[in-house]
Amino acid sequence: xxxxxxxxxxxxxxxxxxLDAAAELFYARGVNAVGxxxxxxxxxxxxxxxxxxxxxxxDLVAAVVAERSDRVHGWLRAGSDDAPAGTARILKLFDxxxxxxxxPGFRGCAxxxxxxxxxxxxxxxERDAAREIATTVHRHLERxxxxxxxxxxELEPPPTDADFLARQLLVLIEGATAVAxxxxxxATRSLAAARAAAAALIAGxx
Amino acid sequence: xxxxxxxxxxxxxxxxxxLDAAAELFYARGVNAVGxxxxxxxxxxxxxxxxxxxxxxxDLVAAVVAERSDRVHGWLRAGSDDAPAGTARILKLFDxxxxxxxxPGFRGCAxxxxxxxxxxxxxxxERDAAREIATTVHRHLERxxxxxxxxxxELEPPPTDADFLARQLLVLIEGATAVAxxxxxxATRSLAAARAAAAALIAGxx
DNA sequence: ATATCGTCAAACCGACCGGTACCATCTCTG
DNA sequence: CAGAGATGGTACCGGTCGGTTTGACGATAT
Numbered sequence: 001x002x003x004x005x006x007x008x009x010x011x012x013x014x015x016x017x018x019l020d021a022a023a024e025l026f027y028a029r030g031v032n033a034v035g036x037x038x039x040x041x042x043x044x045x046x047x048x049x050x051x052x053x054x055x056x057x058x059d060l061v062a063a064v065v066a067e068r069s070d071r072v073h074g075w076l077r078a079g080s081d082d083a084p085a086g087t088a089r090i091l092k093l094f095d096x097x098x099x100x101x102x103x104p105g106f107r108g109c110a111x112x113x114x115x116x117x118x119x120x121x122x123x124x125x126e127r128d129a130a131r132e133i134a135t136t137v138h139r140h141l142e143r144x145x146x147x148x149x150x151x152x153x154e155l156e157p158p159p160t161d162a163d164f165l166a167r168q169l170l171v172l173i174e175g176a177t178a179v180a181x182x183x184x185x186x187a188t189r190s191l192a193a194a195r196a197a198a199a200a201l202i203a204g205x206x
Numbered sequence: 207x208x209x210x211x212x213x214x215x216x217x218x219x220x221x222x223x224x225l226d227a228a229a230e231l232f233y234a235r236g237v238n239a240v241g242x243x244x245x246x247x248x249x250x251x252x253x254x255x256x257x258x259x260x261x262x263x264x265d266l267v268a269a270v271v272a273e274r275s276d277r278v279h280g281w282l283r284a285g286s287d288d289a290p291a292g293t294a295r296i297l298k299l300f301d302x303x304x305x306x307x308x309x310p311g312f313r314g315c316a317x318x319x320x321x322x323x324x325x326x327x328x329x330x331x332e333r334d335a336a337r338e339i340a341t342t343v344h345r346h347l348e349r350x351x352x353x354x355x356x357x358x359x360e361l362e363p364p365p366t367d368a369d370f371l372a373r374q375l376l377v378l379i380e381g382a383t384a385v386a387x388x389x390x391x392x393a394t395r396s397l398a399a400a401r402a403a404a405a406a407l408i409a410g411x412x
Numbered sequence: 413a414t415a416t417c418g419t420c421a422a423a424c425c426g427a428c429c430g431g432t433a434c435c436a437t438c439t440c441t442g
Numbered sequence: 443c444a445g446a447g448a449t450g451g452t453a454c455c456g457g458t459c460g461g462t463t464t465g466a467c468g469a470t471a472t
Contacts, residue, residue: 014449029326032238036430046450047431057430107325115388116322119313120235137388167399175381182321182343193373200410201403220419242460252420253461263460 015053017043023064027110031061031117058118058129065114065133069140072111076147085154087202090169093151094195097173101180101187108181109174111140144170152202159205172198221259223249229270233316237267237323264324264335271320271339275346278317282353291360293408296375299357300401303379307386307393314387315380317346350376358408365411378404 021043025034036057040047054060076093083092100106107113115137118130148166152159159165176194180187227249231240242263246253260266282299289298306312313319321343324336354372358365365371382400386393 030238030323032236032323033326035428037428040450044450046452048433048451049449051431052448108322112384112388113322113325116314116319117236117238119319119387120239141385141389164399164402167396168403171381171385171396171400171403172377173381174384175377175379178318178380178384179347179377181325182318183347190373190377193370194377196370197374197377197403197407201406204406204410241458243458252422254421254463255419257461258418 014043014045014049018045018050018053018060019064019067022060023068023110026061026064026114026117027068027107028105031114036060056129058133061114061118062129062132062136065111066136068110068114069136069143072109072140073143073147080147080151085151086156087199089154090148090151090202091195091199093147093173094176094191094198097176098188098191098195101177101184101191106181106184106187109177111137112174112178113181141170141174144173155202155205159202161206165201165205168201169198220249220251220255224251224256224259224266225270225273228266229274229316232267232270232320232323233274233313234311237320242266262335264339267320267324268335268338268342271317272342274316274320275342275349278315278346279349279353286353286357291357292362293405295360296354296357296408297401297405299353299379300382300397300404303382304394304397304401307383307390307397312387312390312393315383317343318380318384319387347376347380350379361408361411365408367412371407371411374407375404 018039022034022039025039025042036047036050039060040050043050050060054063076096079096080089080092083089114133118133145163145166148169149162152162152165172194176191179190183190224245228240228245231245231248242253242256245266246256249256256266260269282302285302286295286298289295320339324339351369351372354375355368358368358371378400382397385396389396
């Protein structure tokens with residue numbers, strides 16, 4: 001959820017501004033509750049420019065969620081490799097999430113929220129963009145598993161059931177995110193519980 | 207997610223049919239993707255009847271989600287008290303969820319999904335119904351914590367940190383639900399991971 | 413038989429939806 | 443300077459949204 005450091009803020013590039021405005025509005029209010037007119041206005045762009053850069057609203061949604069997934073994972077990887085390898089590095093992920101959850105505009109995992117918003121379309125394979133969104137969601141979770149599996153492999157001794165343990169940690173992360181989104185006032189408590197559970201599971205690995 | 211046994215199926219009561227139709231459509235496609243016309247048609251009722259029974263669409267949504275929360279918790283309590291008290295009864299919750307996740311129309315937790323669908327409205331306290339929805343979501347999670355705390359108290363010896371442990375189990379449950387909703391093909395695996403994590407946390411309680 | 417109640421279909425309302433056409437403007441490149 | 447391309451403003455398209463109105467129909471109870 002952090003603003004990526006390396007990206008240019010407003011180089012007057014229309015597509016960039018539209019993507020940023022859409023990401024913010026979609027995250028705050030949901031894909032279905034935000035119209036293209038409002039996105040264009042918030043981006044300081046015209047609707048024509050929006051449709052010159054994106055085939056459709058669904059296409060814009062797909063682009064936004066893909067970028068969001070990239071940013072989340074880039075942020076997690078960048079933020080965790082400071083910590084010493086091993087258990088500390090895994091628990092650092094939870095500390096990073098704690099920062100995010102405490103931010104004012106926190107509304108849960110943008111990727112999974114978008115999956116919920118577009119749940120109807122992404123099933124029966126109607127639109128290309130809808131399927132693209134579903135693919136991004138799948139990939140988002142898989143990248144979580146990849147990251148967790150890598151970090152688990154750094155343990156000494158490495159766990160024999162790294163895949164299974166990684167999935168448990170993923171469930172803890174997404175569970176804490178979902179509960180925290182529904183109860184922002186208890187976000188810190190839910191994340192602390194998840195972090196402690198992660199530590200206990202790692203310590204008791206087989 | 208089961209059909210409640212004790213309720214009359216179709217006693218020609220209009221309000222009942224509207225609630226059932228709305229619940230099904232909302233769950234399958236999301237609150238924002240279903241219009242009142244479609245709900246009335248699916249219920250075999252007229253739009254006038256819908257608006258005689260509910261003040262607004264938001265009011266209907268609030269009624270649907272409240273009923274859903276009741277049904278879920280009634281189902282979990284009824285299904286778990288068959289199992290012997292102790293660890294088995296807690297793990298029985300995960301087995302019940304496993305059945306649910308395997309059903310064809312599974313789309314995640316209806317209550318949390320609705321919270322995501324209505325995330326914009328339920329914040330700034332605009333509509334009464336929107337706040338009612340937020341309250342139902344809060345209560346839904348609290349009932350989870352109450353149930354888990356009760357079941358944990360039955361352990362021998364009871365855990366000293368039952369509240370904290372209950373929150374960990376809640377995170378596992380909702381995490382597994384969220385991940386399973388995004389990846390129905392891996393729903394069973396995610397839930398198995400959550401169940402094993404729950405067992406480990408309970409076994410290692412302080 | 414009359415009155416009441418809930419129901420129905422259909423037309424209708426203003427607002428907004430996603431998406432497009434048209435044209436004036438601006439800014440880069442040559 | 444000239445031309446090309448991207449941009450923005452505005453009006454517009456058909457369709458759907460949540461919600462209301464009207465008037466008739468069929469019960470049920472007095």
